[in-house]
Amino acid sequence: MPSAAETQARLVRSQLAEIPGDPGVYVYRDGEDRVLYVGKAKSLRKRVHSYFAAPLAKDEHGAPSSERLRARRGTELKVADLVARIARIETFVTASDSEATILEGNLVKRHRPPFNVRLRDDKSYPYIAISLDEDYPRVYFTRERHRSSRIYFGPFSSAYKVRETLGLINKIFPSRPCEGPEPGRASGVPCLDYHIKRCLAPCVDYISKADYRALIDQIIAFLSGRYRGLEDDLERQMREASAAQEFERAAVIRNRLAAVRHLTERQLASSGTVGTLDVIGVAAEDDLANVQVLQVRDGVLQDRQSFFLDVAGPSEDQTLIEEFAREYYSLAMAIPPLVVVPGGVDGNGVEAMLSDRRGAAVEVRAAERGDKRRLAQMAQRNAAHALGQERLRHEHSRAARREGLAQLAAELGLEGPPARIECFDVSNLGESHAVASMVVLEGGRPASSHYRSFVLEHERADDFARMREAVTRRFTRLADDGESDPSFSARPGLVVIDGGKGQLGAALAGIADAGVEGLVVVGLAKRLEEVYVQERSEPLLLPEDSPALRVLQHARDEAHRFAVRHHRRRRDRGLTDSVLDELPGVGPARRRAILRHFGSVDAFLAASRGEVEAVPGLPPKVAREVWDHLHKTARPGELAGASPAR
Secondary structure, eight states: OOHHHHHHHHHHHHHHEEEEEEEEEEEETTTTTTEEEOOOSSSSHHHHHHHTTTOOOOOOOBBBOOHHHHHHOOOHHHHHHHHHHOOEEEEESSSSHHHHHHHHHHHHHHOOOTOOOOEGGGGOOOOEETTSSSSOOOOESSSSOOOOEEEEEESSSSSHHHHHHHHHHHHHSSOOOOOOOSSSSSTTTTHHHHHHTOOOOOTTSSSSSOOOOHHHHHHHHHHOOOOOHHHHHHHHHHHHHHHHOOHHHHHHHHHHHHHHHHHHHHBOOOOSOSSSSEEEEEEEETTEEEEEEEEEEEEEEEEEEEEEESSSSSSHHHHHHHHHHHHHHHHHOOOOSEEEEEEEOOHHHHHHHHHHHHOOOOEEEEOSSSHHHHHHHHHHHHHHHHHHHHHHHHHHHHHHHHHHHHHHHHHHTSSOOEEEEEEEEEEEETEEEEEEEEEETTEEEEEEGOOEEOOOOOOSSOHHHHHHHHHHHHHHHHTTTTTTOOOHHSSSSSSEEEESSHHHHHHHHHHHHHTTSSSOOEEEEEETTTTEETTOOOSSOOOOHHHHHHHHHHHHHHHHHHHHHHHHHHHHHHHHHHHHHHHTTTTHHHHHHHHHHHHSHHHHHHOOOOHHHTTTOOHHHHHHOOOOOOEHHHOOGGGGOOOOOO
């Protein structure tokens, strides 16, 4: 009878014979129908067959032999691992290579295949947004980019960079910082920002709507990198104001022009011959890669973005650049006419995608001489340096974790460093919405897929009883031989309780209730960071800089964060049920829109009329009725029986 591996190989071979020679996208799936890899090709037959052209030697079980695997280099190792897992091949024929690129990007985003290059946390990259749908637009930090009536700049690789840029913009171009569609506050007088020259007070008509919009246009030009045109425009405005003898206004524009010139002089990349382009540098090692993007606008080095990529094994620069460009430029709000890539990278495949995305021709090529080549070398050096720093940081972290676990084992008398640490915490305010968290460290690192939370049934506000309940419920499942949850079926080498002697005693009682023996349990009291150990009368005091104490603190802090997050969700859900359900004209979709906009019920209850009217998807009339309902029936803290303490 053929083995499972032989059956799988025969099935894959039969599929290979049916693959067309047209351009399109191919998808590799494993035996459980999970997507492993998504790729595109001008000829599907040639590309897919190339993966199986030189099959690896098999051992007696039908798997690739370890000797042959070790003999393979770089990318071949990655391909060999991928091919060994393929159970099914899907193909999608497209009309062109450009269409295949777009489809490939959509499939990668939908399935997140493990063998594709991916930007880390690409859904959370920050942007700068400008609310052009408002009479007096705001310039603000955001992580969303779905409103068609607003302009977005980004993505940025660092939230700190975004806030720093916003601070700089506000100094040079003082737009209003207040939230809501209308400027100002209820008192009708300018706020402190006006007096410290960070706002021009449109709320009291100190600046006309037309002049304010001209200011916003200058901000857009600045963020777009149109520095030359911006300088010319500011200089023209300054001369016009001076000719009209508006000397105070001319002085303001003069200072703004000087600030812009000072900034661009510090960042000047060349004499102006470089133009507008992106320069990409890449460095890769094993399963990690770094890509640097130097953004040059009007000959000025506007910004440098640094992105780390998750790579499933060694990859060639060609593959990294193609897959990075697909992800990065699908998020970017603007694409320059020229993208410089490292030497040896063929930019033809990327050109079609970027040109289609930009709606105009984009050239992708290596730089051979001059300023562009110097910028390309700078990008390469920065990528190599960033990758080295990241590797060094990981090495230091690993060494610190190993030292901490070894020291912890010595202090607690364990047989060896605990491979798995579980930590428990309880979060509640009074009798309602009490939850407990269980977080897991494996090798000293958080294993978030093993985190679990418990909705506690104990009604009295008794932390000891609630801790006992949580621990009992967790370890009862350890004692269950039929447990399928890997987090509950694994036995911890150390159990940490957030609390002192009382919480430790409750946890030990819970473990006894579950019928589990032989566990090492300690409590970490926050006030003096005392470590309470079972069967010891006095707590253990570890030095503040002790690696062992840092491991315990890390586990305790993670458990506290996870418990508080779950508690807040339950509390907000409870408040939502009692408050939002009673709002006139608000159904399930509008309730979700309100919570998505404000983030919490508390923020919604504290919002002004203008802020409620700004909720996307909430008609102005309904928004006014909602605000009137909230503020005519009761004060926010009295709504639906809610108390300020909750």
